[in-house]
Amino acid sequence: MVFTIFNMIAFRSADGAMWNIAQPDRRVSFTTIPARLFTYLLENADKMVSREELLNNIWNKYGLEPSSNSVNQYISLIRKSLSELGCEEEIIKTIPRVGFYISREWISYQQETPQSVETTSTKVQPAIKQSRLHRGYKPALLAIGLIISTLLVLQPFRAATGHLDYRFPKSTLYKIGNIATCPLYTLSASSPDVAARKEKLAAELAAAHVPCVNNEVFIFHSGEHYAYQQSGRAFITRCTNSDHTLSHFSDCKAVYAFAK
Template sequence: MLYLIDGKVIYDSLNGTLRRINEKPFEATTLTTIAHKILTHLIQHHGELVTRDTLFDDIWEKEGIVSSSNTLNQYISLLRKTLTVYIGEQEAIVTVPRAGYYFSKNISVSENIVAHKTKTHWLRYVAAMSVLATIMSGVFVYLMQPEKNIPRKIGEFKGCAIYDISGVKSETMDTVNVDVVKKALAMNKQTCSQNTAFYIHAQEKLHLDKEARVLVSRCVEWPDSRDICQNMYYYSWVQG
């Protein structure tokens, strides 16, 4: 669902992105998985207390992950810093001591807004990311700063570049993701040819040897921005 925050910021609760109303979707800031889930809880209960226990239960324990008050506090701090970039110094997330948090009643939140349609040549941003966002959910196993979700080269396959589009910077994940891409391409008899690049978006729990959802895209990219992509989806990939 799309939410309009403070009359000027679009929050997409499906894929955890924030952008100003005059920005294009690929210019959005992508929150980390857990920060995204926390903000969604707060937005959906605008002006109402969301207890710390609720956040621990719904975000961490349901995934079988143990967390701590310190971890939650750090995510709240991260969200506040991110929101400040978009709405200024207003206190967006209010702390109720020893109880929980709520999204400020002084900041408007509107549901079901209609986003302006924006054309983009990059299927890897729109087709791949928008489709994947509806099926991806996962556990973020370490803290990182949110950033623009720009394709980042992590390796090569027979001379063709492999890019990560999950937004997670980790040498461990990069190594795992490159291996996944190569296995997926081998299984689907994909090759490296002129103007070809490969993209991967994977759940962060992939490198924990748990089932993860993975998208691998093979894109042929022409100088005039004509991109043709073939997407390969895996709903329960286990890396071993």
């Protein structure tokens, strides 16, 4: 199984390989125990996993004897590896005296490599500053923006003279409304209340930085915390969808925003 993490990192549970999707040469390989541990946490996303549960399922189940600090050591290794590959988000959260937690919001997975789609001539604009928002130009953030704006995940890209040609697997889009005459989609299903909040936030970002033009398509992504508390990260891109199938996007212009 291949997991996609934060639309930026791919992790293959079969052999413990993990790599940056936009830069596939940036990769690490986990040995059996950290690969097994990370797989278990990813498979149990949105669930609180206790230290005892990890010890039982990663060590005791296989007749292994863990040391007193085994869990912490391997969690630290996984976090460090994610950071080295460019993911600055705290994917594995530690809840003191409770356990570990990964939000399903940032995780997707697939059994097989899906049919890829083409995206061309992508342009990424700088991160913007609104009330309580800060500019960000770190390579990791730009990589996230580039990946989401070109509709996602799992195959390497190649550069050609004068433009970039990206090939990524198809991602499901969910329509939540319109910005003027341009349809607005998100990357994950939301409740009606959350969808309405996201539509409002997306409209504000679009009006300030990428207004609707010629019925182009908007794709917006944010966490629940951003939708309700304006904390966390949000992303909007406006793309041309010439074949009207939501499978081929070009000339994307993107804005990445984050608030603390």
